[in-house]
Amino acid sequence: MTIQDRIWAVALVGIGLVALAFLYVISQASKPADANAASRSAHTAHRLRTLLFVALLTVFAVGSWATLRPFPIASQRSTSDAQQVVDVTAGQWYWKIDPDTVEVGRPVEFRVTSADVNHGFAIYAPDGHIATQTQAMPGYTNVLRYRFEEPGTYTVQCLEFCGLGHAPMLVTLQVAAPMLQ
Numbered sequence: 159m160t161i162q163d164r165i166w167a168v169a170l171v172g173i174g175l176v177a178l179a180f181l182y183v184i185s186q187a188s189k190p191a192d193a194n195a196a197s198r199s200a201h202t203a204h205r206l207r208t209l210l211f212v213a214l215l216t217v218f219a220v221g222s223w224a225t226l227r228p229f230p231i232a233s234q235r236s237t238s239d240a241q242q243v244v245d246v247t248a249g250q251w252y253w254k255i256d257p258d259t260v261e262v263g264r265p266v267e268f269r270v271t272s273a274d275v276n277h278g279f280a281i282y283a284p285d286g287h288i289a290t291q292t293q294a295m296p297g298y299t300n301v302l303r304y305r306f307e308e309p310g311t312y313t314v315q316c317l318e319f320c321g322l323g324h325a326p327m328l329v330t331l332q333v334a335a336p337m338l339q
């Protein structure tokens with residue numbers, strides 16, 4: 159089942175439930191009002207709303223906790239065990255990356271800043287997907303930690319429109335096979 163099919167199924171079920179609610183209201187509209195029944199159903203509705211609220215709150219709290227725990231961004235103040243440090247400066251319109259070769263399989267710490275405006279520092283793997291990324295901000299150094307699993311020629315590209323030279327603002331980063339000791 160594709161994601162589109164799933165969205166269709168969810169939308170159709172939702173439309174069906176709304177239609178049922180409308181039909182129920184229409185079927186009840188002609189009945190004379192009964193004060194006791196009205197107060198009982200208001201009470202039930204209030205309890206259902208409270209229950210639904212608590213259930214949703216629980217689902218979101220547990221879901222957020224479970225999915226955000228492996229937070230993808232390194233703690234900016236902790237000391238790092240990265241044996242390789244790469245200094246990155248973005249500018250209109252260039253990248254300064256020193257060194258431009260890192261070793262596969264060992265953690266790398268990128269210290270990313272900008273000389274002028276905001277840029278987006280993104281590392282594209284040889285197959286075209288984004289391996290990792292962070293912001294390059296003037297006056298601030300963002301710490302990005304990453305361990306490359308595959309050697310190859312990676313491409314650094316700007317992810318934030320920064321003026322006329324934004325699109326061709328790219329440079330390569332070599333991820334080398336482990337050096338024999």
Ligand SMILES: [Cu+2]
Nearest residue numbers: 316318320324
């Ligand atoms: Cu840019």
